[in-house]
Amino acid sequence: MSEEEILFQQRIDAELKVEPKDWMPEKYRQNLIRQISQHAHSEVIGMQPEGNWITRAPTLHRKSILLAKIQDEGGHGLYLYSAAETLGISREELVQALHSGAAKYASIFNYPALTWADMGAIGWLVDGAAIVNQISLQRTSYGPYARSMVRICKEESFHQRQGYHIMMVLMQGSQEQQAMAQDALDRFWWPSLMMFGPHDAESANSTQSMKWKIKRKSNDELRQKFIDQSVKQAEVIGLKIPDPALKWNKAREHYDFGKIDWDEFARVIKGDGPCNRQRLQHHIRTHNEGAWVRDAVAAYEAKHKKQPTRAA
């Protein structure tokens, strides 16, 4: 290790944040760009399954809520892209990496949103899982990332609650509505658990990320926390978590749970989930259709460079 690297690690060990102008190992920078951009892409791609239901929300009130939530997710994407850009990468490069498949996004968004109850399940479980992860990332070692997590967590609180509220109201409704809520839980439960990534023993990026305190809690720790909190939430409104192996373990003081289908996880990550192609194509299409906006901004900038409005 070079002297710089030793100093860097000492700073990390002392819980001091790394700021954009500090020296940092190239691998730390790359690791962060990978993680922050993957997070940003997830926020933005995640708008699609919910966007699908804006025109079909059951009431004007639910529609307003859904719009507000999706708007927040777009904002989260912007916070995170900007945080990634402090590491010296451009927006164009980030978007390009998404389009080429070099950068990933959360695999959960490759599942379709088939019914209104899915808006409930997504808010409750998918945002719920994201919050568990993001709370731990408020303590991540890179300052701009940590600060954007604080902002995001504040805004997320309503996302999970509105989703749970949708599920709750459905469970107070007709048998058909209750069945719809249960079906949404059945489809989203396991993919939600996969959101935390592979088991610690199989997680390729984890060890170094933990040493650099980019990650603060392991995949398995976070997943367990999410399961423990969700069981009660399901119970209270009469939903059944689709896992026959789910059982309170007194000794561990955690719930034991069944086997996650890692083959499915690998398939979806590789591109063979139900909606991978659709999600990416939609992003590419809207990005291309928005080219005129970027051109207009560039033209405006060029024009003002020629005739400055203010003395320098």
Next chain:
Amino acid sequence: MKLYEVFIRSRRGLDHKHTGSLLADSPEQALEYARDIYTRRSEGVSIWVVSSADIIASQETDCESFYDPHDDKPYRHAAHYQLPDEVNSM
């Protein structure tokens, strides 16, 4: 001389916070003055200086167009959703 706004990061990990203003001839000079004027008691670990003229600010009188529409969107707040007590910490 020009007016500069001074922002100080008191500790690593925190946002830079507006601390005050000063007059200086150049950005470099403003940074040195900021050190002398605003950080005599280890107030921070990082200083930003920004020419005041470069700050684009909203006006109090624009309040309506900036903030008014939010008042009729209570559903943006977590407390809008009434949940059973057992899970209300969500």
